[in-house]
Amino acid sequence: xxxxxxxxxxxxxxxxxxxxxxxxxxxxxxxxxxxxxxxxxxxxxxxxxxxxxxxxxxxxxxxxxxxxxxxxxxxxxxxxxxxxxxxxxxxxxxxxxxxxxxxxxxxxxxxxxxxxxxxxxxxxxxxxxxxxxxxxxxxxxxxxxxxxxxxxxxxxxxxxxxxxxxxxxxxxxxxxxxxxxxxxxxxxxxxxxxxxxxxxxxxxxxxxxxxxxxxxxxxxxxxxxxxxxxxxxxxxxxxxxxxxxxxxxxxxxxxxxxxxxxxxxxxxxxxxxxxxxxxxxxxxxxxxxxxxxxxxxxxxxxxxxxxxxxxxxxxxxxxxxxxxxxxxxxxxxxxxxxxxxxxxxxxxxxxxxxxxxxxxxxxxxxxxxxxxxxxxxxxxxxxxxxxxxx
Amino acid sequence: xxxxxxxxxxxxxxxxxxxxxxxxxxxxxxxxxxxxxxxxxxxxxxxxxxxxxxxxxxxxxxxxxxxxxxxxxxxxxxxxxxxxxxxxxxxxxxxxxxxxxxxxxxxxxxxxxxxxxxxxxxxxxxxxxxxxxxxxxxxxxxx
Numbered sequence: 001x002x003x004x005x006x007x008x009x010x011x012x013x014x015x016x017x018x019x020x021x022x023x024x025x026x027x028x029x030x031x032x033x034x035x036x037x038x039x040x041x042x043x044x045x046x047x048x049x050x051x052x053x054x055x056x057x058x059x060x061x062x063x064x065x066x067x068x069x070x071x072x073x074x075x076x077x078x079x080x081x082x083x084x085x086x087x088x089x090x091x092x093x094x095x096x097x098x099x100x101x102x103x104x105x106x107x108x109x110x111x112x113x114x115x116x117x118x119x120x121x122x123x124x125x126x127x128x129x130x131x132x133x134x135x136x137x138x139x140x141x142x143x144x145x146x147x148x149x150x151x152x153x154x155x156x157x158x159x160x161x162x163x164x165x166x167x168x169x170x171x172x173x174x175x176x177x178x179x180x181x182x183x184x185x186x187x188x189x190x191x192x193x194x195x196x197x198x199x200x201x202x203x204x205x206x207x208x209x210x211x212x213x214x215x216x217x218x219x220x221x222x223x224x225x226x227x228x229x230x231x232x233x234x235x236x237x238x239x240x241x242x243x244x245x246x247x248x249x250x251x252x253x254x255x256x257x258x259x260x261x262x263x264x265x266x267x268x269x270x271x272x273x274x275x276x277x278x279x280x281x282x283x284x285x286x287x288x289x290x291x292x293x294x295x296x297x298x299x300x301x302x303x304x305x306x307x308x309x310x311x312x313x314x315x316x317x318x319x320x321x322x323x324x325x326x327x328x329x330x331x332x333x334x335x336x337x338x339x340x341x342x343x344x345x346x347x348x349x350x351x352x353x354x355x356x357x358x359x360x361x362x363x364x365x366x367x368x369x370x371x372x373x374x375x376x377x378x379x380x381x382x383x384x385x386x387x388x389x390x
Numbered sequence: 391x392x393x394x395x396x397x398x399x400x401x402x403x404x405x406x407x408x409x410x411x412x413x414x415x416x417x418x419x420x421x422x423x424x425x426x427x428x429x430x431x432x433x434x435x436x437x438x439x440x441x442x443x444x445x446x447x448x449x450x451x452x453x454x455x456x457x458x459x460x461x462x463x464x465x466x467x468x469x470x471x472x473x474x475x476x477x478x479x480x481x482x483x484x485x486x487x488x489x490x491x492x493x494x495x496x497x498x499x500x501x502x503x504x505x506x507x508x509x510x511x512x513x514x515x516x517x518x519x520x521x522x523x524x525x526x527x528x529x530x531x532x533x
Contacts, residue, residue, distance in 0.1 A: 031419065031421060032421055033420035034420060040483075044491055047491065048493070048494040051495065055497075059501060063506060066506060066509070067509075081447065085443065089443065095477050096432060096433075096435075099427065099432050103427055359422075360422075360423075362424060366479075369478075373477045380466050380469045381470070385466075389458075390453065390458070
């Protein structure tokens, strides 16, 4: 092929595409294998940039976890391990179906290839559905990045907030309606190819709501029970939750005078912003009495004197907020990659229905597969690092 | 990768003996390169991945202290290796692709290690110490 082209530039026609050069082989490649290998190197280079891109976020995670391991332990209690584990399983299964799909493209099992791609897509949608349950639940509780963090342990589920789940489901509901309308129209018009495309795609769109249902069941199962109780108990919240931790041993002397005669005066004096010394002392006494009465439990013994008795709260905007900032950033960018993967998988699905792939041309399936496995691989690290901190 | 040598080959073929057996498809060299992975490998790898996921969920119930992160990362890395070697075909791929991919982790390692050691040396906390719990009016200088 290339010898012909090189030998005679005047006869350098593309008219020989029919016999020697298959239609799927770009004219600047000698053989399908060369085309495949070039594309494969390209996708590996892309995956390298992806790894480096995610490493920035993993680095932020590592720095913050190194400086504040207690924040991670405290905040991780708010992440539902069950949902994370289910999502891990869903992604692993989608990886299996994707790898299997690559095999089917190589062995030219077209029907199976379409089915497996649709299966991979459905898993991606289930993943997003479960994720939207997780996100909306946390947004409703005010567990947001630093600037928006409004979580209040005394009132974890404030009423009258935005129904975030509705907003998250809305685009997918519109998509489902659109695809179903497309399916009906193409059935009516008798366009077989479009029916073949729209049928698996409507199943795919439906599986988002399967994921939402699955997530809702698991979330409601654990929300009242262990998960949140553990969350509130492990974190020292000064709103009088019952917990079995033993308060730090503190000298009782002077701990009780807040609220009595002297305390009132001190309090009034301390209102004066200039009187910082008295303010600090009052604060220290307040902390001490809280500790002594067991309404607050310190993770560390911090109350040492009147000056630097800064409460080591985990659930403050700038501590928990940074954790949730990292959480939303990492899982959110990962979810965006899932969305991107859904986009290219839909393209593959349509092409597989068109039976574009054969054992000499399965590159696109393989490349998308590699991308999909990388997304899975990142989740393999995200799940234990975010959800499984005790 | 193999493209430069291929191009050189075909040009050599032009000068030496044009229209040789090269590229006319009798041998179909470069046309039969698909190596479908046996299904049992795929299923075994999937089973191993699910098993390791269960292990990593189970281990989070036990307290290993400082080794916690190490154990979690070890399990995750084993899972990642399984995915990379079998699902991503790296075990059967051209070594060059493996080198390219593995080299990215070398640079990730350099990046994370240098940044972590730097942040350890320069700052011990990422947030202000007085953290909004204490409402203090701006301090006016006392006479």
